[in-house]
Amino acid sequence: MLVRKHNGHWTVELNSDSIPRLQINQHYASMCNNARNDDDSQFIRSNLQDAKWLIKSLESRNDTLLRVSRCIVEQQQAFFEQGEEYMKPMVLADIAQAVEMHESTISRVTTQKYLHSPRGIFELKYFFSSHVNTEGGGEASSTAIRALVKKLIAAENPAKPLSDSKLTSLLSEQGIMVARRTVCEVPRVFIHSAVKPA
Structure with missing residues (x-):
């Protein structure tokens, strides 16, 4: 995640360099219609469906990561402006409630995910404290x-x-x-x- 201040507001965006770019090879997708028999067609169709599911899952994960990161940055603006002394108390439940997701989802999304900001690089979990x-x-x-x-x-x-x-x-x-x-x-x-x- 990349955090920057733009026109007086903190913005958060996905680091495009760290996101896998997946797409379905249309040549293989078109083979479904030209298969020699039903078994081949079914095999190609099944794998095509799995590939679409994987791409959709990654997009959903990235959307969730972006929503959660934006919420964290919004809650911790004072930290980004002035440093650690201004870190607000925040627990997983606070973000879970704000983005209307389960706490376990927030925990998973923030584990080993990092935020690059003008103050440095921080694991998302860093922003949660008692x-x-x-x-x-x-x-x-x-x-x-x-x-x-x-x-x-x-x-x-x-x-x-x-x-x-x-x-x-x-x-x-x-x-x-x-x-x-x-x-x-x-x-x-x-x-x-x-x-x-x-």
Whole structure:
């Protein structure tokens, strides 16, 4: 899936380079009428029907993938505009309800399917994260909370790192109530090595 901003709106389209282009060879299709006997005709007709079914199934899968991807991008516009800290909480059921499909279909469609955007390449599953309640009665995504923790850790003095309790307190000041263990899950070593001065 390709995501771009065009005239102030986010657009989603299938990556045509990754879509198999199947079509029925008309030479073989016409052989059905010129078969030597009924068995040959039936064999050709059966295979022709299977080929049509396969093509229709792939088209249907691509349509579903496009609908689901567009819905995800619509729900997560703030992420595409401003980054991980603005990721909204979203679960499979949210998209399933929006596109009127079963959750299992959404799960299948988003597995090992990728979205290429100005922010990078992401598996569609990446956009689903659990809800964490905020002080104001709203919700934040666990992805956004991890991004905030990473930002706080990246800004800390490595010689005097913030304690997990202090990080939890700083998040609380922003209205995000999380357990200390949530903060502990973010590995500091990778954050500091990523922000070392050149």
